[in-house]
Amino acid sequence: MSRDHRWRTLAAYDRHREKVREPVAEQPSEEHRPESSSLPDDVWEKFVEDSERDIRASAPKEPSARARMVTERLRAMDEAQARAAAGGKRRTGGKRRTAPPARPDGWRASPPLRVLERPASRRRRIWSVAGIVVAVALAVVVVNPSAALSWLPGSLGEDETPxxxxxxxxxxxxxxxxxxxxxxxxxxxxxxxxYAGSPAARWExxxxxxxxxxxxxxxxxxxxxxxxxxNGTKEFLVAANLDPAVLKxxxxxxxxxxxxxxxxxxLADLRDALREPTEKNDPVWTFTRFDPAEVELAGEVRVRGRMTxxxxxxxxxxxxxxxxYTFVYPMxxxxxxDDEVSRAVVRRTVEVEAVDPARFQAAEGHIWITDVNGEISNDDCRDGDGVIRPQFFADRHRSSEPSGPRRDPYDRSRSLDGAADCGVVTRT
Structure with a gap:
């Protein structure tokens, strides 16, 4: 075969290969064969056989029933494992107010500012922990026996981690x-x-x-x-979240x-909440309170935050x-x-207005609060009882299966804005 003839034969082969790259519904027929008669029959037949084999090999195959069953089982196991690792329910709630309260003529005579009111700005978010206890306990024993032993009293439960x-x-x-x-x-x-297992171990x-x-x-x-x-803002935060009597x-x-x-x-709103808590007006939106008949503080309260x-x-x-500021309470x-400790994590934001006395009237020794917001993690996710109820190991076993988006209560990089709901915390 001359070099020129060989070149023409390969050129015809390439032209046909470009055609069969597009999807075809039928097998190649003689009508698709190049008009050139210079291509030998055995080369053409080999080309057709190779094309049909490649098409069959590249066609998508439907998975078998067994493969689909295995895939579904693995997906279900992954979801169950994720639920067991995170824990429980979450609850958030909120109020916002735009109209100022009644005040004497000339009192802060300025454009309307945000002040709290019953239907709106004291937003409360409550996140509770509830998990599948048996699965988590077994996983801890298998993966980390020392952590499992730390539940026990005495020297077996001591954490020797440096x-x-x-x-x-x-x-x-x-x-x-x-x-x-x-x-x-x-x-x-x-x-x-x-504070074993908590970032608050390094907090003041x-x-x-x-x-x-x-x-x-x-x-x-x-x-x-x-x-x-x-100074007034600090005093309010301390009185509302660290006073031992208030915590009780x-x-x-x-x-x-x-x-x-x-x-x-x-003030009337706060006093009503303290006197008779309701779902819409619960004092824990502003004050950290526990039931002393159920729980007691098991260590110092750790605090982290900033003021600007x-x-x-x-x-x-x-x-x-x-x-x-975020407050962590070991309860x-x-x-x-009982030696078990369950931590409640409470984050508070407070806004206080300061004014120039030459322009606005202000009461000495008091603060003008314009906004209060909060988030409570590891609670029973109920409004209206007037206290925070931390969830213990047995409580998580009795609770329903966790659901909702997951949040880290120690994540201070995020804001507290959001819709009211109940969800899952990843740790306490």
Whole structure:
């Protein structure tokens, strides 16, 4: 075969190959054969056989019944494992208000500002933990026997992890974090080690963890007024979330006395909630309270957060203090007979307005609260009982199967805005 003839034969073969790249419904026929008679019959037949074999090999095949059954079973197992690893229910609720309360003539004579009211701004989010206990317990025993033994009292339950004993305290928070904390000591919480397994092991404890920033003039408000509002905001947070009497369900007298008396409707709303809690008006939206007949504090309260000052746009002589803090409470069953500890995680945001006394009237020794928001993790997901009820191991066993989106209560990188609902926390 001459070189020229060989070239023409391969060119015809290539032209036909370009045609059969497109999908075809029927097998190649003699009509598709190139007009050129220079292609030998045995080459053409070999080409047709190869094309048919390639088409059959590339055609999609429907999976067998057994393959479909195995795939479905694996998918169901993955979903069950994910539910067991995360835990329980979540509840959120909220209120917002746009109209200010009645006040004397000339009292903060400025454009309307956001103030709380019964139908709207004290949003409460409550996230509870409930899991498939048997599956989780078996998994812990198989994967990490030491963690399982930490549930037991005495030396068998002691956590010898160096990170738990030598946790370096975190530096104060100066801005919104970029992600949830990933570092936490190993182990299961007990009365001796209430923060085992929690990022709060490295957090500061009590009122000292709430540090107002240095006061300076902002938005036309003098530095001394900013300082008074910052200190008042800290006092309110401490009185509402750290006072031992309030944590035991007693009346938060000091916190109520700090609120400006001119916020009559807001104060009446809070007093109604304390006197007779309802689903729409529950005091835990503002105050951290537990039932002393059920639980008791098993360690110091860990706190982390920040406080900032911003001018109020569009109005000279007004600034707003924004406080965002997370409180972690290690709780045990009342009576001391049980070594199990269950942590409740409560995040609060409070906004307090500071004003220039030369422009606006203000009550000395009080704060003007413009917004309160919150999120409670590891509760029984019920509104209207007036207290937080942490869920223990047995409670999770009796609870329903977890559902809803998952949240990390230690993730301070996210805001608290969102719809009211009940969902799942990934850890406490």
């Amino acid at each position: 990170a738990a004993a030598d946790a370096t305290p975190l530096a104060p928070e100066t801005g919104r974090p970029g992600a949830a904390p990933s570092d936490a000591p190993a182990g299961t919480p007990t009365r001796a080690k209430p 404890a009590g009122a000292d963890a709430i540090r107002p920033p240095a006061a300076k003039a902002v938005g036309g408000v003098p530095a001394d007024r900013i300082r008074a509002a910052l 369900g007693e009346r938060p007298v000091k916190a109520l006395d700090l609120v400006d008396p001119a916020e009559k409707e807001y 000052v911003e001018p109020v746009k569009g109005t000279a002589g007004r600034a707003v203090i924004k406080a965002d 045990a069953r009342a009576g001391g007979g």
